[in-house]
Amino acid sequence: MDGCFMQIILVVQGERRKRRRDARNGGAHTTGDARRHAGGAQDDSDLVRDGFESSPPWFFVLLAVRDEQLLGQALCNYAYSSWTGRSFYLEDLYVYPHVRRLGVARRLLQHLCEMAVKKGVSRIDWHVLKNNAPALALYARTGARDMCLTEGRVALRLDAPRIQAVAQGHLLPPAPAQV
Incomplete structure (x- = not known):
């Protein structure tokens, strides 16, 4: 995959309609679909409201695209640490199954780190399941x-x-003291 042309795109408010259409055409997964599958109650209207209609937006999205096909995405938000200053929180990193282990996640992370360097971000935090x-x-x-x-x-x-x-x-009520 690294030898093939892959573009990482930062989705901004003006690109919402086109990128949402790209996400729908890219496969069965969007961030909203993943949340519902995992038991989340949010739907895509929440994503639109919070990421594209609020000012400032609650999150930003990076899309990995090749030949107008969505390969993966990273949903992140801005955070701040009283210890280290500006931070990013990586909420969701998803790569479509048919392109996993081909460098898509690495490129998304690399682009996020490039953004962090440009914005003076000193750390990126995220959670991952132990069995992944x-x-x-x-x-x-x-x-x-x-x-x-x-x-x-x-x-x-x-x-x-x-x-x-x-x-x-x-x-x-307070938890009982552990011995």
Whole structure:
């Protein structure tokens, strides 16, 4: 794949209609489809609203394209660390099955890193499933480190019902002390 012409495109608000059509024609997967398959409740209208109609947008998308066919995508958002400053969070890196292991994910990551250098971003964070061996192998080749191992960090999340409960002052009872 590296020898073939592959273009990485940053999708911006004015390109929304064309790129969404490209994504639909590229295969069975779009970011919205992946979320629904994984149990997410969002649909493509949320993606349009949050990425293309809000100012500033909540996220940006990189598309890997060859001969007008979508090969993969990276959905990212801007983040900020009080320790290191400007950051990116890589929410979703997806490569279509028929072009996996051909350099598409590597090119998307490379382009994201090029953007990071230009924007003065000092770190890129993401999560990956423990059983995704091909992705973990690629990430190891980039020099990415497992934050749980190197810093003892644990990934935490509040889902919508708990966000609402905490916003209303409803905390859960303290967990029993562990021995």
